[in-house]
Amino acid sequence: MATQYTILVIAEHEHDRLSADTLTTLSAAREIQQHAGGRQEAVISVLVIGSQCQVVVDALRRAEGVDEVMVVDSPEYRHHLSENVSATIAQICQQENGRFSHLLAPATTFGKDILPRTAALLDVGQLSDVISVESTDTVMRPIYAGNALARVQSLDSLKVMTVRSSAFNAVSTSIDNKCPVINLSVALPCRYSEFVSEHKAVSERPELPSARVVVSGGRGLGDKASFGLVEQLADKLGGAVGASRAAVDAGFVSNDLQVGQTGKIVAPELYIAVGISGAIQHLAGMKDSKVIVAINSDPDAAIFQIADYGIVGDLFDIMPELIASV
Amino acid sequence: MRVIVAIKRVVDPYAKIRLKGDGTGVETNNVKMTINPFCEIAVEEAIRLKEAGHVSEIVVVSVGMNDSQEQLRTALALGADRAIHVEVDCAPEPLTVAKLLHSLMIKESAQLALLGKQSIDTDNNQVAQMLAALSQRPQATFASKVTIEGECVVVTREVEGGLETLKLQLPAIISTDLRLNEPRYASLPNIMKAKKKPLDVITPQDLGVEVSQRQHVLEIVSPPTRKAGVLVASVAELIDKLKNEEKVI
Numbered sequence: 001m002a003t004q005y006t007i008l009v010i011a012e013h014e015h016d017r018l019s020a021d022t023l024t025t026l027s028a029a030r031e032i033q034q035h036a037g038g039r040q041e042a043v044i045s046v047l048v049i050g051s052q053c054q055v056v057v058d059a060l061r062r063a064e065g066v067d068e069v070m071v072v073d074s075p076e077y078r079h080h081l082s083e084n085v086s087a088t089i090a091q092i093c094q095q096e097n098g099r100f101s102h103l104l105a106p107a108t109t110f111g112k113d114i115l116p117r118t119a120a121l122l123d124v125g126q127l128s129d130v131i132s133v134e135s136t137d138t139v140m141r142p143i144y145a146g147n148a149l150a151r152v153q154s155l156d157s158l159k160v161m162t163v164r165s166s167a168f169n170a171v172s173t174s175i176d177n178k179c180p181v182i183n184l185s186v187a188l189p190c191r192y193s194e195f196v197s198e199h200k201a202v203s204e205r206p207e208l209p210s211a212r213v214v215v216s217g218g219r220g221l222g223d224k225a226s227f228g229l230v231e232q233l234a235d236k237l238g239g240a241v242g243a244s245r246a247a248v249d250a251g252f253v254s255n256d257l258q259v260g261q262t263g264k265i266v267a268p269e270l271y272i273a274v275g276i277s278g279a280i281q282h283l284a285g286m287k288d289s290k291v292i293v294a295i296n297s298d299p300d301a302a303i304f305q306i307a308d309y310g311i312v313g314d315l316f317d318i319m320p321e322l323i324a325s326v
Numbered sequence: 327m328r329v330i331v332a333i334k335r336v337v338d339p340y341a342k343i344r345l346k347g348d349g350t351g352v353e354t355n356n357v358k359m360t361i362n363p364f365c366e367i368a369v370e371e372a373i374r375l376k377e378a379g380h381v382s383e384i385v386v387v388s389v390g391m392n393d394s395q396e397q398l399r400t401a402l403a404l405g406a407d408r409a410i411h412v413e414v415d416c417a418p419e420p421l422t423v424a425k426l427l428h429s430l431m432i433k434e435s436a437q438l439a440l441l442g443k444q445s446i447d448t449d450n451n452q453v454a455q456m457l458a459a460l461s462q463r464p465q466a467t468f469a470s471k472v473t474i475e476g477e478c479v480v481v482t483r484e485v486e487g488g489l490e491t492l493k494l495q496l497p498a499i500i501s502t503d504l505r506l507n508e509p510r511y512a513s514l515p516n517i518m519k520a521k522k523k524p525l526d527v528i529t530p531q532d533l534g535v536e537v538s539q540r541q542h543v544l545e546i547v548s549p550p551t552r553k554a555g556v557l558v559a560s561v562a563e564l565i566d567k568l569k570n571e572e573k574v575i
Contacts, residue, residue: 081492082455083464109485113467116420116452120459125421125540128450138544143448144343148352149549153542192495193464196480200488213574237575245504255470255484255505261446262364262504270574281339287552291572293564299557308555309567321561326575 005042005136007032010089010105010115011060015050015078018059020210021106022046023170028163029104030065030171031133042101042136043067047092049085051078057181064171066179074187079195080110084188086117091186093122093158100158101136107162107265108209115162124156129265131167145261145284165209166267166288201254206240208257213239213270216259216286219246220275220296220315227252229319230274236326242266242286244276260285275315278303295319327437327496328383331372331406332427333365335390335397336447349545352447361397364442366404367502370509371472372440373405380474383407385434389414389423395525403512403520411527414537417448422530422537424456429533431461436497438479443468443501454501464494468503 007029012019029044036042045068046060053073060069072088093100103118105111107129119126131149132140138153139161154161208214215237217230227247234241242259243252259266261284271289276282278294278301286292287306294307295315304310311318337343338358346353361369375381386406388394391414398409412426431439439461444451458465466481470489473480482491484503512520530537558564568575 079490082458082467086455086459109468109483112451113455113465116455117459117465119452120421120424120456123421125419126450126452127541128452142549143546144337144352145339145446145449146549147343148345149547150543151545151547153544155540155542190464192498193466194493196491196493198485198488198490249505254488256486256488261449262444270568270572280342287549291568291574292552292555293568304555304557306552306555308552308572309564310555310557311559311561311564312557318561322564325561325565 003041003043005036005101006099007042007044007102007104008100009044009046010103010111011046011048011056012106012108012110013048013050013053013056015053016055018056019106020170020207021108021165023063023173024165024168025104025106025163026063026065026171027168028130028133029102032102032136033065035133035135045070047089048072049077049088051075059173061177061179061181062173062175064175066177068180068182070182070184072184072186076187076189081190081193081195082113082117083190083193086114086121087188088186089114089118090121091188092184098157103158103160105162107164111162115160119160122158124158124160125154127152127154127159127161129164130161131164145280146287147280164265166265201256205234206238208240208242208259208264208266211240211266211268213237214242214259214266214268214286215239215272215274216242216244216276217247217252217274218244218276219250221247221252224252229315229323232323233272233319233326236323244282273303273307274319276303277301278306327381328385328434329372329375329381329438329440330427330431330434330436331368331384331386331401332439332441332453333369333386333388333397333401334362334445335359335388335394336362336445339363339446345546345548349547351546359393359396361400362442362445364444364502364504366509367504367506368440368442369401369404369406370507371502374507375472375474376405385410385436387412387427387430389418389426391415398525399520400512402523402525403517404510408524409526411525412533413527413529418537419539419541420450420452421456421540422535423453424460425535426530426533427453427457428460429535431497433533438496439499441499441501443503454499458499461497461499463497463499465499466492466494467501469500470503470505472500472506
C-alpha cells in the first residue's frame with residue numbers, strides 16, 4: 001500500500017556544509033510523520049539544491065529519519081537566489097504530481113526568502129515560523145513578537161511551512177540509513193536577478209541559533225570597545241555573542257548578531273543579557289531560553305521580569321569579576 | 327517610474343497586547359494603531375528615490391478594513407502622491423494580499439514594489455515574496471541598501487552571517503529591513519496637504535481577486551509564562567546558582 005504522506009524538506013546548506021537548521025527542520029518533519037501514523041504512513045524526502053554539494057548529500061544520508069535525498073546540482077544554484085530556487089522547487093512539486101503533502105524549510109533568511117515564493121507559485125498559503133506540530137494539518141506559531149500563540153489549521157492540499165529552529169532539537173547525524181539518492185537534472189537560470197557580492201562575517205565562535213550559551217550586549221555597554229567584555233565572557237563559556245538592536249544600531253557589532261523579533265531567535269541553555277533593557281522586540285528572540293541571566297544597573301529594567309537570575313549593578317564592575325570567575 | 331508601496335495598519339509596536347477572553351484574537355479596540363514599522367521604512371525609501379529623481383509617482387496601498395485609511399493619510403503626509411485603499415471585511419491572508427497587489431501593479435504599470443519584510447502583528451514575512459512569484463519578477467528581501475542603476479536596481483540584503491548584494495532587472499519587488507533608513511516625521515503643513523491628496527477606495531472584485539481563506543486560526547492563546555526569577559547579590563552567588571542549581575556552566 002502506498003504511503004499517504006510525503007514530507008519534502010528543503011535543505012539549507014553552503015554547498016560544502018549542511019546547516020544545523022536543516023537538522024531541526026527534519027525534527028519537525030518527524031513530528032508530522034508521528035502524527036500521520038509513523039513511517040508506514042509518511043516518508044521524509046529531502047531536496048538539496050546547490051552546486052557541487054556531494055558533502056551535503058552524504059551528511060543527509062547519515063541524518064535520522066531521511067528516507068530519500070533528491071539532488072539538483074548545477075552551477076545555476078551557486079548563490080541560492082530565490083528566483084530560480086523557488087521555481088525549481090515548484091517545478092519538482094508539480095512534476096511529482098501531488099506526491100508531496102508537506103513542504104518544509106528552516107525559518108532562516110534562506111527559508112523565509114524562497115518558501116513563500118514557492119508557495120505562491122503553487123497557489124497555496126504558508127505557515128511561518130512553526131514552533132510545534134499538533135497534527136498533520138495544524139501547527140502552533142507565534143504572533144505579535146511571541147506575545148501570543150496561534151493554533152492554525154491549513155486547508156491547502158500541500159502544507160507549506162517554515163520551521164523555527166530554536167523550537168526543535170536537531171536530529172542525529174550518525175545513522176547509516178543508506179537511503180536512495182535521486183539526481184534530478186534541472187538547471188533553471190535566473191532571468192532577472194544576479195548575484196553581485198557578499199560580505200559574510202567570519203567567526204570562530206559557535207553559530208547563534210545552535211549555541212548552548214549566548215552572551216548578548218546592549219546599549220548599556222556604551223561603546224564598541226566595551227563590547228569586548230561580552231565577547232570575553234562568551235569565549236570563556238564557549239558561547240555565541242548576540243546583541244540588542246540598540247547595540248547593532250550604535251555600531252558595536254554587525255547586524256547578523258541581532259537577537260529579536262526581526263533578528264535571530266535563540267533558545268540556548270543559558271542566555272546572559274548584559275546592559276539590555278528588555279524591549280518587547282528583544283524578548284521575542286530569547287525568552288524561550290532555559291536559564292536567563294540579566295546584568296543591568298536599572299532595577300526597573302523589563303529584562304528582570306523574565307530573568308531567572310538578575311544582578312543589579314554597574315556592568316563594568318560585574319563583568320570583569322564574572323569573566324575572571326567562570 | 328511609478329512605485330507601489332504597500333502599508334499595513336497594526337497595533338503600535340510598543341503597546342502591550344491583550345488577548346480577547348474568548349481566544350479569537352488580540353484586542354484592538356482602544357489600542358494605539360500605527361503604520362507597521364517596516365512599511366514606514368518602505369514609504370521612506372520610496373520618498374528618497376523620488377527625491378533622487380528616480381521615481382515620478384508614489385502610490386501607497388493598503389489592504390484592510392475602513393480604518394486603514396488613517397494610515398494611508400499618514401503615508402500621504404510623509405510624501406506619497408496618492409493612495410488606494412482595497413477594502414476588505416476580514417483580515418486577509420498573505421496570498422490574497424499578494425494577489426491584490428499583483429493586480430494593482432499591472433493596473434498601475436508600476437516598475438517597483440516596496441514592502442516591509444514582515445508585519446509585526448502576524449509576523450508572516452510572506453507578502454513580498456508571494457507578490458514577486460505571482461508577478462514572475464525578481465525579488466530582493468530584507469533590503470538594507472537600494473540603488474537604482476538604469477533599468478536595474480542593486481540591493482544589499484541582510485542574510486544569515488552577513489550581507490549579500492543582488493542586481494535585479496526592473497520591474498522588481500523589494501522588502502525592507504530595519505536598517506534601510508530612518509523614516510521621517512510628517513510636518514503639520516504636510517498633514518494638512520495630505521487631506522487633499524487622492525485616496526481611492528476599491529474592492530477585491532474591482533481587481534478580479536477572490537478573497538479565499540485557506541487557513542483557519544483555531545485559537546489564539548497566551549505563551550507560557552516564566553516562573554519568577556531572583557535577584558542575586560554577588561557574582562559569586564550567581565556562579566553558584568548557575569553551576570550547582572541549574573548546571574548550565
